[in-house]
Amino acid sequence: MRYLIFLIFCIAFSTSHAQTTTDSVKAAVDNLFTAMRNADSAALIKCFAPGAILQTIVKDKQGIVSIRTDAVTSFASKVAEIAKNAADERIVYDVIKIDDALASVWTPYTFYYQQQKHHCGANSFQLVRLAEGWKIQYLIDTRHKNGCE
Template sequence: MLMLLSAIGACQPANNDDESSVDLVPSNDLSAFAATDVQRAEILATVQGVFDALGGDADKLSEVMMPDVTMRSNNIEEDGTVTSSTSTVEGLRDRIVSSGSTMVERMFDSQVMVSGPIATVWTPYDFYTGGEFSHCGIDVVTLLHTQEGWRIMSLDWSRQQPPDCQLHPDGPPQGR
C-alpha cells in the first residue's frame, strides 16, 4: 500500500514554466472542418436529391446514394422505448413508386462538416405525406466524395412530433 501511495504521489503535473510546453485542452472548435461554400452547395444538393426522389423521381436515388448505403429510422415510442428500422435503396425506391401520395421532406438550418473525402450533414427536417404533416426530426447524413461527386454512404433520422422537433420556419409546404 505504501508503494502505491508513493507512486501516486510521484505523479505530479509537469512544470509548465517552460514556454515551449503545450497545454492540451479539449476544444469544441470545429471550424477547421467547416465546408467551403462550394462544398456546402454540392453536399446539400446531394442530400436534396433524396428529397427530390421522395417527390416521385425514384431514379434520382441512384444518382445520389452509394449502392450499399445504410438507412435507419429511429423512433421514440410513447412508452419511451427507442425502436429502429433499416431500409435499403430498393425498398425506398419501391415505396416511392408504389406510393399513392406525394412525399415532401424539407431540411433547414443544416450543419455541414468536411474532412478530406468525408462529409456529414446534421439537419432538422419536416415531412409531409399527401399534403398532411407526418413527422419531423433530425437527419444525419454521411457522404463520400467520389469521382462522380458527393454520394450518400449512410442516412439516419429521428422520427418525432413537435415539440420534440422543429417544423420548417417557412411553415407548411405550399401547393402540396
Template structure:
C-alpha cells in the first residue's frame, strides 16, 4: 500500500511539473515574440478573447487602463527598428487548477539598455485543446527600481 501511494505521489508531481513547464514555455514564447516584435508569435499563445490591463503607479497617482488586443498588436508591430527593449522576468510562480493556471512574473523593463520601470505580470491561462493559451494579462508598472 505504501508503495502504491508513493507511486501515485511521484506520478502526480511529474504531471504537475510538466504542466508548469508548459505554462512557463507559453509565457516565454509570448516574450520571445514581444522582444522580436513578432505579433504572430505572440498571437500563437494568446486566446482571441484575451483581456489586457495595466496598473501604472506614478507621481501623479495610480492609473488603471484597458488595452484592446488589436491596439496592443499594432503598437508592437510599429515600434521603430532601432528601438531595443527587454522585459527581464525575475521569477515564475505558477499555480494550476484543472484547465486554468496563473503565472505571476515579477519583471524589470529596459529600453535601449536603460532601466525604464518594473512591476509584476499576472497571466491567466486556459488549457484549450491540450494547449495553454493566455486569456488574461494584467501588469503593474512603477518607475522605482
C-alpha cells in the first residue's frame, strides 16, 4: 500500500512539474511576441540567448529554397521602427518537447501587420534554460503569402 501511495505521489509531482516547465517555456516564447507587439527592442533582445540564431526559409520566384539569417540586434532594430501594435504574430502551440535544459517548440502562426493578414507559416524554436530562465537559442521559420486560412 505504501508503494502505491508513493507511486501516485511521484506521478502527480512529475505531472505538475512537467506542466510548470511547459508553462515557463511557453512564457519565454510568448515574451517574444509581446515584445514585437509593443515594438520593444530591449525586451525582444532579452528573449534570446547570447549567440542566438534567427533564420527564415525563403523561396525565390523559381521555387528555389534558400535560408536567410538575421542577427538578433538587426531584428530588434526592425521591430523598434514599427508602431506599437502594428506587428501581431498569432501562434498556436502544436508540439513542445523538453529534456532537462533543452526545449523544442513548434508553432504554426499567422502574422498580421496593421490588423491585416500579411503571411503565415510555422516557427521552430530551440530554447535553453539558462540561469535567468528559458531563452531562445535558435529560431527558424517558414513564410507563405498564399494558403493562409
